Amino acid sequence: MRKILFTAALLITLAGAAQAETIKATVNGLVCSFCATGIEKTFKAQPAVANVKVDLENKLVTIDTKSLQGLDDATITKLLTDAGYTVTDIKREK
Amino acid sequence: MKLLTIKIPAIAIVLLPHYAEAKPISYVGGVMAMQENDETGHTLSLDYTLSPNYAVGLYAKEEENGKHFDTIGPQLNTLIKRWNMPDGQANIFNMTGAGDSHYHGSDNFSAWSSILADYESRRVFTSYEIRGMYADHVETSVWQRARVGVAPYLANYDDLNTWFMVQVDDHPAKNQSFVVTPLVRFFYKTALVEAGYSSNHHVMLNWQWQF
Numbered sequence: 495m496r497k498i499l500f501t502a503a504l505l506i507t508l509a510g511a512a513q514a515e516t517i518k519a520t521v522n523g524l525v526c527s528f529c530a531t532g533i534e535k536t537f538k539a540q541p542a543v544a545n546v547k548v549d550l551e552n553k554l555v556t557i558d559t560k561s562l563q564g565l566d567d568a569t570i571t572k573l574l575t576d577a578g579y580t581v582t583d584i585k586r587e588k
Numbered sequence: 589m590k591l592l593t594i595k596i597p598a599i600a601i602v603l604l605p606h607y608a609e610a611k612p613i614s615y616v617g618g619v620m621a622m623q624e625n626d627e628t629g630h631t632l633s634l635d636y637t638l639s640p641n642y643a644v645g646l647y648a649k650e651e652e653n654g655k656h657f658d659t660i661g662p663q664l665n666t667l668i669k670r671w672n673m674p675d676g677q678a679n680i681f682n683m684t685g686a687g688d689s690h691y692h693g694s695d696n697f698s699a700w701s702s703i704l705a706d707y708e709s710r711r712v713f714t715s716y717e718i719r720g721m722y723a724d725h726v727e728t729s730v731w732q733r734a735r736v737g738v739a740p741y742l743a744n745y746d747d748l749n750t751w752f753m754v755q756v757d758d759h760p761a762k763n764q765s766f767v768v769t770p771l772v773r774f775f776y777k778t779a780l781v782e783a784g785y786s787s788n789h790h791v792m793l794n795w796q797w798q799f
Contacts, residue, residue, distance in 0.1 A: 521671030525710050527745045528775040531798055532615025548745040550710060553674060576616040576640050580672035 514561040520583040544569040612665035627790035652764040661687015676709040689723035696724035714738035728759035764788040
């Protein structure tokens with residue numbers, strides 16, 4: 495019985511960790527779509543990224559990740575910094 | 589001279605189907621091609637962004653409306669300072685290069701360096717550039733360029749962006765040193781095109797493409 499409960503708990507934990515998520519990064523300096531194309535190209539080149547959307551109006555970069563793959567805050571911040579922008583906030587939705 | 593005259597349009601034709609003055613550094617790993625055709629001549633540059641602060645590339649220009657000569661050489665673009673604000677971005681760049689200036693059948697060492705400062709929001713654009721050029725016996729000059737622009741509507745990322753701009757040039761080495769060029773800029777995703785007509789009656793047609 496203990497083994498079954500342990501296995502079930504492990505599976506639930508793994509399923510949660512592997513779930514695709516939507517990440518919303520608020521970015522300063524996001525004013526020019528021609529310049530921001532670098533964001534789209536950079537994130538689309540990441541294996542963990544399913545989709546990326548840039549919203550100048552709300553200064554948001556929305557990243558959808560693939561299931562079984564994640565993207566941590568440090569990586570997101572580095573990619574956006576390398577593209578020339580300053581990250582002010584990162585929120586995650588599952 | 590003739591070689592560059594042929595080369596610049598030829599390269600431009602190859603690249604044109606896919607895409608002129610914007611930032612000299614894009615994103616890390618990004619390549620940017622740019623051609624400017626205006627009253628000062630024809631410029632072609634190709635840059636590769638190495639890091640958030642540095643890009644390397646090739647700069648070539650066929651000078652007109654003054655001494656007619658061609659310059660080609662490698663160039664280093666440096667982002668000296670960037671300010672990212674909630675509703676705007678300001679930058680200071682340096683572009684420095686050295687190479688060969690071909691004039692009346694002779695090759696001359698040349699070097700150039702410029703400082704470009706800009707501020708941009710979704711509604712307003714301003715920039716100022718000062719550029720020093722040394723080309724041995726051909727030309728030693730200092731040139732200044734300023735731009736102001738306004739967007740008639742606030743475009744989002746997936747929209748066609750439109751800007752109305754005025755460019756003012758002061759280049760004492762040219763036949764007409766003070767020139768005003770009203771222009772319109774369009775860009776969509778990775779392609780940017782500018783068209784204008786200068787006070788000394790020259791058509792401006794610039795393009796830039798990121799890939």
